[in-house]
Amino acid sequence: MARIEIFKAEDRELFLPLAEGVKAGFPSPAEDIPHMSLDITSQIVKNPASTFYARVSGSSMIDDGIGDGDILVVDKSVTPYNGCIAICFVDGEFTLKHVEIHPDHIMLVPANKAFKPIKVTQDNEFIIWGVVRYVIKKV
Amino acid sequence: MYGLADCNNFFVSCERVFRPDLQGKPVIVLSNNDGCAVARSNEAKALGIKMGVPLFQVRDIVEKHGVTVFSSNYALYGDMSNRVQTTLRQMVPAVEVYSIDEAFLDLRGLEHTDLDALAKNISSVCKRNTGIPVSVGIAPTKTLAKIASKLCKQYPKLRGGCYMHRPQDIEKVLRKFPIEDVWGIGRRYSKRLKAYGVNTAWDFTQLEPRWIQQEMGVVGMNIWNELRGKPSIEFETHIQDKQQICVSRSFSKEIYDFEALAEQVSLFTSMACEKLRKQKSACHYVLVFLLTNRHKESAPQHMEGRTIAFPVGTDSTLEINESVLKALRAMYKQGYGYKKAGAILSGIIPKASVMPDMFDTVDRQKHDHLMSVVDTINAKNGHSGVYFASQSLEGIRMNRQHLSQRFTTEWDEVITVKCL
Numbered sequence: 283m284a285r286i287e288i289f290k291a292e293d294r295e296l297f298l299p300l301a302e303g304v305k306a307g308f309p310s311p312a313e314d315i316p317h318m319s320l321d322i323t324s325q326i327v328k329n330p331a332s333t334f335y336a337r338v339s340g341s342s343m344i345d346d347g348i349g350d351g352d353i354l355v356v357d358k359s360v361t362p363y364n365g366c367i368a369i370c371f372v373d374g375e376f377t378l379k380h381v382e383i384h385p386d387h388i389m390l391v392p393a394n395k396a397f398k399p400i401k402v403t404q405d406n407e408f409i410i411w412g413v414v415r416y417v418i419k420k421v
Numbered sequence: 422m423y424g425l426a427d428c429n430n431f432f433v434s435c436e437r438v439f440r441p442d443l444q445g446k447p448v449i450v451l452s453n454n455d456g457c458a459v460a461r462s463n464e465a466k467a468l469g470i471k472m473g474v475p476l477f478q479v480r481d482i483v484e485k486h487g488v489t490v491f492s493s494n495y496a497l498y499g500d501m502s503n504r505v506q507t508t509l510r511q512m513v514p515a516v517e518v519y520s521i522d523e524a525f526l527d528l529r530g531l532e533h534t535d536l537d538a539l540a541k542n543i544s545s546v547c548k549r550n551t552g553i554p555v556s557v558g559i560a561p562t563k564t565l566a567k568i569a570s571k572l573c574k575q576y577p578k579l580r581g582g583c584y585m586h587r588p589q590d591i592e593k594v595l596r597k598f599p600i601e602d603v604w605g606i607g608r609r610y611s612k613r614l615k616a617y618g619v620n621t622a623w624d625f626t627q628l629e630p631r632w633i634q635q636e637m638g639v640v641g642m643n644i645w646n647e648l649r650g651k652p653s654i655e656f657e658t659h660i661q662d663k664q665q666i667c668v669s670r671s672f673s674k675e676i677y678d679f680e681a682l683a684e685q686v687s688l689f690t691s692m693a694c695e696k697l698r699k700q701k702s703a704c705h706y707v708l709v710f711l712l713t714n715r716h717k718e719s720a721p722q723h724m725e726g727r728t729i730a731f732p733v734g735t736d737s738t739l740e741i742n743e744s745v746l747k748a749l750r751a752m753y754k755q756g757y758g759y760k761k762a763g764a765i766l767s768g769i770i771p772k773a774s775v776m777p778d779m780f781d782t783v784d785r786q787k788h789d790h791l792m793s794v795v796d797t798i799n800a801k802n803g804h805s806g807v808y809f810a811s812q813s814l815e816g817i818r819m820n821r822q823h824l825s826q827r828f829t830t831e832w833d834e835v836i837t838v839k840c841l
Contacts, residue, residue, distance in 0.1 A: 331507035332550035334829065340840030354838065359550040369838050371441045378838045392840070409441055 326416040332359035334412060336369055336376070343367070343378055345393040352419040354378070356412035369411040372402065381410060422536060422559055422586070423652070424526030425566040426509055426543060428502075429554040429574060431522035432460035435501045436491050438552035439828045439836055447488040451476060454776055455492050455822055492821035495730030499706060500829040502728050504551040510724075512543050517656055520664050520767050521706055521728065525563055527656050540582025544573070548581070559584045560591070563654050564647035567604045568594060568622070588650070595623035595648065605644050610637060622648055666704075668693040669763020675714055676759045682711070683746055690745045690764040694738040697766055698792060703734035703775045705768030707741050709748045714760035723759075725752045732821075734768070734775040737788040738795065741766070 327333045336354045346367065348354075354369065362368055364383045369376055370390060379390035379400070388408070390400040402408045428434060432450040437443050447464035451457065457475045458465075468486055470479050476490070483490060502521045509516045515527035526543075528536065540557040547555040558569025559582075569585040572594065576583075585591055601611035603622050613636070619625050626648045633641040646653040668689040676682045686709065697704060710726030727748040735741060745764055777785075826834035 329550070331504040331511070334835075335832075336836045336838045338840055339837050342840035344840075348840070350840075353832075353835075358552065359546075369836075374442050376836055376838045378840050394840075397841075407442070411441065 326355050329359050333357050342392040342394045342397040348417050352417050354414050355416040357415045358412040360413040362410045362413055367414045371409045371411050373407050422528040423563045423566045424528050424559045425570045426524050427556045427570045428522035430462055433462045434553045435498050443489055450491045490823045492824040494825050495732050496827040496830045499728040499730040505553050508547050508550050537584035540584050541580050544581025557582045561650045562647040562652045564604050598622040665765055665767040666693045666696050667765040671761045679753050686749055686762050687742055690742045691738045693764050693766050698736045701772045702769045703736045703772045704766040705731050705734050708765040709745050711759050711762040713757050721757055723754055723757045734770050
């Protein structure tokens with residue numbers, strides 16, 4: 283079938299077909315092994331559909347090595363567990379804390395002595411938005 | 422059994438994932454160029470804000486009741502739609518994406534599981550994993566599944582999942598279900614049917630098949646059969662459906678090479694665009710997908726799909742294909758043998774109703790002219806005489822005063838978490 287190819291002038295590149303069957307030298311023994319380089323995402327993202335990213339502002343979690351500007355890898359599919367580090371939504375704001383689950387209340391505990399824990403009761407507008415799985419930081 | 426998963430007030434729900442404070446408050450999302458309301462939260466509906474109403478007509482209500490207004494954030498909605506679809510695929514044997522916020526589920530073979538529990542579980546997992554509330558209806562046919570999913574929205578007690586299968590339950594529901602809301606009936610038929618005394622889905626099932634055949638043809642007969650519990654609308658067929666245009670193929674041999682795959686997918690995209698132009702429509706979304714041969718269990722498996730959004734509705738093969746190739750490049754993995762791929766256009770609107778945009782940087786007139794030339798050549802020379810090589814188009818800017826951040830597609834716009 284005849285084909286007309288439309289190129290934008292500035293994108294034009296010239297492709298020369300490889301002369302097949304003409305081989306010089308010893309073929310690479312790795313030729314048949316598919317090349318797959320390591321991908322960092324596969325390590326830190328278990329479930330892409332439920333993974334979100336967030337950026338840290340402030341230093342209340344610095345004792346856990348989480349500092350200003352770091353990127354958080356959050357997996358919403360993870361059920362919050364006692365002591366988990368989670369993005370919480372409290373009274374209109376996103377905040378990062380350790381979540382301590384008590385029978386009648388929840389304590390949001392920072393990792394920096396200069397900050398006080400927050401007690402959350404039924405009176406607060408509160409949700410655990412997502413559990414943090416990894417922290418990406420520039421060193 | 423078939424399922425339908427329908428995202429509740431989808432655009433509004435996407436915004437609320439990143440604005441939990443808007444839960445339970447009136448929210449609307451505007452169309453292109455902040456024209457009119459295209460999505461409304463239940464609270465906004467209760468205030469009397471109608472679908473498609475121009476913003477200036479409801480300005481008073483918006484101000485008086487503190488309605489939060491958003492511009493359409495297509496990048497966000499496209500990504501969130503992908504997340505919901507991926508989550509669904511993880512839970513059921515097969516998914517047919519019907520539109521940006523709806524997908525059919527193939528549950529054949531699962532008849533012996535607790536389908537009511539499954540429906541509720543799918544809904545709760547979607548909500549937990551993506552933040553999007555989803556209504557899941559399961560029933561003997563696709564048409565009934567759609568009805569079942571609507572029940573979930575009416576009755577919070579169902580906890581997002583409704584399994585409707587006993588004949589007496591179906592009858593009870595159909596007796597109350599307005600004929601105009603039945604999938605496939607549309608305004609034209611519902612007017613005629615009502616004149617004939619058919620007001621509910623149940624009335625329709627009681628009509629003489631011969632009358633339906635005569636008045637509505639095969640389409641009507643399919644609806645009649647489906648409402649009576651006999652599956653008649655196939656799963657994943659390419660029915661002439663205004664809501665989406667799909668071109669996909671299985672390859673005779675697995676494709677490993679990116680260039681070869683890109684050539685095929687470009688071809689599918691241009692075929693889909695041609696259909697789109699033929700019916701004088703434009704689209705807002707394209708879904709590109711690829712999958713490996715799942716019958717070759719020893720080979721590495723990869724299946725993925727991505728939705729790309731076009732803020733200004735488009736029918737240009739140039740524009741659509743460029744985005745398709747970009748998405749394909751991002752998904753493609755070396756070393757995998759791809760057996761099937763395709764492109765699905767959705768968010769389809771009449772070409773005439775595409776809103777022109779002052780800040781649009783795409784020269785649409787030029788595109789239109791080129792496309793008509795392409796279509797003429799193809800009409801003369803048979804399919805795909807003209808092939809599109811990679812093209813570059815500049816980004817699109819438009820009037821979007823109430824735009825939220827692209828929380829999931831731009832690193833500079835992810836949520837900020839305070840550590841104070």
